[in-house]
Amino acid sequence: MDTRDESSMFSTDLSSVLDPIACSVVCDSVCDSSVLNEQGSQPLKVFLRVRPFSKTELASNESQDCVTIENSEMVSLCAPKDSSAMRNCERGIGQSVHKFTFTRIFGHETTQAEFFEGTIKDLVNAFANGQNGLVFTYGVTNAGKTFTIQGSPKDGGILPRALDVIFDHIRGRQYPKMNLKPYLGNDVMKLEPTQVKQEEAIKAAILSTVKEDGMKTVSSLSNLSCEDFSPDNQGDDSNHHQFSTWVSFFEIYNEYVYDLLDQFPSSKNQKRSALKICDDQSSTSYVKDLKWLNITSTEEACRILLIGNKNRSLASTRMNQQSSRSHSIFTIRLIKLSHGDDPSVLGVSEMSLCDLAGSERCNKTQTVGDRLKEAGNINNSLLILGKCIAALKQSHNPKKASYVPFRESKLTRLFQPFFCGKGIACMIVNINQCASTYDETLHVMKFSAVAKQVVQTIQPRNFDFMGPRIVGKDGKVITEIDANISIEDLLSEDEEEELDITILAPEDLLRKIEELREKLMSERQSKLLLEMQIRKEMGEAMYQQMVHLDETWSKRFEDYKETTEEQLENRLEMYRKAIKNHAYRQAMEDLEEDYVPLEEFQAEQEKVEERDRRIEDLEIALGISKPLEDDNVTGKEMDSMSGAITALTKRCQDKEKIIVGLKVQIQNIKDEGDLNVRRWTEENEMLKQHLKIKEQEIRGLQNLAERAIQLEASVTELQEQLDASRKIVSAVDISEPKPKKGLFSNIRHTMTPKKNKSVEKTEETTGLSRKKPLLLRKY
Numbered sequence: 001m002d003t004r005d006e007s008s009m010f011s012t013d014l015s016s017v018l019d020p021i022a023c024s025v026v027c028d029s030v031c032d033s034s035v036l037n038e039q040g041s042q043p044l045k046v047f048l049r050v051r052p053f054s055k056t057e058l059a060s061n062e063s064q065d066c067v068t069i070e071n072s073e074m075v076s077l078c079a080p081k082d083s084s085a086m087r088n089c090e091r092g093i094g095q096s097v098h099k100f101t102f103t104r105i106f107g108h109e110t111t112q113a114e115f116f117e118g119t120i121k122d123l124v125n126a127f128a129n130g131q132n133g134l135v136f137t138y139g140v141t142n143a144g145k146t147f148t149i150q151g152s153p154k155d156g157g158i159l160p161r162a163l164d165v166i167f168d169h170i171r172g173r174q175y176p177k178m179n180l181k182p183y184l185g186n187d188v189m190k191l192e193p194t195q196v197k198q199e200e201a202i203k204a205a206i207l208s209t210v211k212e213d214g215m216k217t218v219s220s221l222s223n224l225s226c227e228d229f230s231p232d233n234q235g236d237d238s239n240h241h242q243f244s245t246w247v248s249f250f251e252i253y254n255e256y257v258y259d260l261l262d263q264f265p266s267s268k269n270q271k272r273s274a275l276k277i278c279d280d281q282s283s284t285s286y287v288k289d290l291k292w293l294n295i296t297s298t299e300e301a302c303r304i305l306l307i308g309n310k311n312r313s314l315a316s317t318r319m320n321q322q323s324s325r326s327h328s329i330f331t332i333r334l335i336k337l338s339h340g341d342d343p344s345v346l347g348v349s350e351m352s353l354c355d356l357a358g359s360e361r362c363n364k365t366q367t368v369g370d371r372l373k374e375a376g377n378i379n380n381s382l383l384i385l386g387k388c389i390a391a392l393k394q395s396h397n398p399k400k401a402s403y404v405p406f407r408e409s410k411l412t413r414l415f416q417p418f419f420c421g422k423g424i425a426c427m428i429v430n431i432n433q434c435a436s437t438y439d440e441t442l443h444v445m446k447f448s449a450v451a452k453q454v455v456q457t458i459q460p461r462n463f464d465f466m467g468p469r470i471v472g473k474d475g476k477v478i479t480e481i482d483a484n485i486s487i488e489d490l491l492s493e494d495e496e497e498e499l500d501i502t503i504l505a506p507e508d509l510l511r512k513i514e515e516l517r518e519k520l521m522s523e524r525q526s527k528l529l530l531e532m533q534i535r536k537e538m539g540e541a542m543y544q545q546m547v548h549l550d551e552t553w554s555k556r557f558e559d560y561k562e563t564t565e566e567q568l569e570n571r572l573e574m575y576r577k578a579i580k581n582h583a584y585r586q587a588m589e590d591l592e593e594d595y596v597p598l599e600e601f602q603a604e605q606e607k608v609e610e611r612d613r614r615i616e617d618l619e620i621a622l623g624i625s626k627p628l629e630d631d632n633v634t635g636k637e638m639d640s641m642s643g644a645i646t647a648l649t650k651r652c653q654d655k656e657k658i659i660v661g662l663k664v665q666i667q668n669i670k671d672e673g674d675l676n677v678r679r680w681t682e683e684n685e686m687l688k689q690h691l692k693i694k695e696q697e698i699r700g701l702q703n704l705a706e707r708a709i710q711l712e713a714s715v716t717e718l719q720e721q722l723d724a725s726r727k728i729v730s731a732v733d734i735s736e737p738k739p740k741k742g743l744f745s746n747i748r749h750t751m752t753p754k755k756n757k758s759v760e761k762t763e764e765t766t767g768l769s770r771k772k773p774l775l776l777r778k779y
Helices: 033-037 055-059 084-090 112-118 121-128 145-150 158-169 193-207 236-240 298-311 370-393 410-419 435-451 506-593 598-625 635-731 743-751 757-765 767-778
Strands: 040-043 045-050 067-069 074-078 097-101 104-106 133-139 180-183 187-190 241-253 256-259 277-279 285-287 293-295 327-338 345-355 424-431 455-458
Touching (some): 074 435, 084 435, 104 112, 112 121, 121 133, 121 327, 121 345, 121 424, 145 158, 145 424, 158 298, 158 327, 158 345, 180 241, 187 345, 193 293, 193 298, 241 298, 285 410, 293 298, 298 327, 345 410, 370 410, 370 435, 424 435, 424 455, 506 635, 598 635
Parallel strands (some): 045 104, 133 345, 133 424
Antiparallel strands (some): 040 455, 067 074, 074 097, 180 187, 241 293, 241 327, 277 285, 327 345
């Protein structure tokens, strides 16, 4: 395992501070495994681990006291100056200081052993007793998640420490053979000798690619408390049990599942084969064609872990030279067997440790090309995980319960059983204290705050309550394993022998027929009741959904209507003020261009009046003295008087032109104001049309509500039909077809089972899923 880039951030004193993916639905240090096995509800355990600074980060002034651990359960975050959170706070959006609570907080001085003891040790105890468990890490890139799970060669993480505890528990009780292998979700397949040899060859080929001393075990580095698992403390019955341990290692990369134990293609043109996720008969998701390897020690598991890490998708980003670009899942299955050479399976438990890829912002990591595509898929799967956790948060409240989108992502689809009561889930949050990644760290903390409010309803699950099946090479269930029966007989195609009815008396045959008739009638009635109940529940659910949609859209419409009206009024007022301001500014500009002071205007007016009087006087004088023109007035005087009159007339015409121009400008201002009013009127009409469209949508929702009421009426009618059918069935006996080949042949045909038990169980289990399409066609 290459941990040079992550482990180099730790000093010699702090080399054991981080362990990313822990195995934990951990209670506090005082709780024991018996508490986890009791049925009940408990909040999702969320642990926080803070990574210390590296020398490079300290030199880059990343230490700005952004993260402060208040106590063992509370941490506070203070936004640095250059962060988006601080800028938003300065604009009045949000706040600069946030506080978060966790199940338990581990500072940068915590060692690997202390972290394991304080988190997942109790989960390992529950796993050894038959409980399923999931541990997943969450955090930004370069927060130390991978180092927390896997650790370093000198100081292992929670995964090798958990393996040490498990093998200490089963020491001296390991099943020596490899003929019982995990199959599908919770079953076990019995292998033939040739298949066992193939499994041994595959294991040897995989382990030969890495040295045995590739990673030291944790047992030599720490003193794990294993007295709870010693055979002396398990009771005398535990000595008669055997255990077989199997592991798998795969990754989810760009929403494709790849087996990390497959040989990585040597050529770039060759592509890795992607695996599919399927569901078994109990609706448990599993990875099809995934390799499971039998291990007998922690050393073998660590070598498998090293091989898988070589095939894992890694890439260099700005924030981490060896950044995990996929979600890796290391799964351990523990099969409990009875004592003996040919034992029976008593139970199967599973523990998965998931190292999630780091959540990131592309502008922070400067990802482009393939890295950008990887980041998009990573963030999308983490987003769906957040949606599932947010929906699970409301699941304990029936009024606010909502659909959980587990199947929108391969990661959440595999997590579904652990969140739905078939196991215990636990979350480990890894953060760093760098100021440059504060905004991403704050997002991670908000996500964990929502996760901490998820309440898990844990079903009682241990080896005593399990009923795993043993299947043969053809996938059919083997009901019993007898040492005197060979494998070929167990895997025979003939599952049931023909019944010899000649050994039964006629009275017994008739009684058997009556019993089968009664059983058939009861089964039919129960199926009809179940169908009607499903129809009624679906109708009620649909009606409630329609009512909820109606209320939601009505409220949204009212809010939108009020908001739109308020915006419309504000816009109208704004237009009025804009028109007034524009008209005022335009008038002032025009007046400034042609502005004449009052004093000058009055002076010019007086001059004009004075000139008009002089002209009148001259005209009078000219009229009177015209007869004497030749005698008293000279030619020069007449020319000067004529020029003065012409100049005065021209100036009067210029003044009239100025007055006409001012009138034209005033008219233009009025026209522009009218144009703005018309534009406002058109926008008002558009807004009215938009409101009419919204009213039509509301009427459509009301029609949907009426349709829901009709569906309720149809459900009531179907219930009445069911009551009528019950009366008919109780009144009329079922008539059997007449025998064609004699009485005994007909009885033999009746007694011969048509379906085997596994098929009947399949039909009973999947009966609900077949009823749903029928229900949908009815509605």
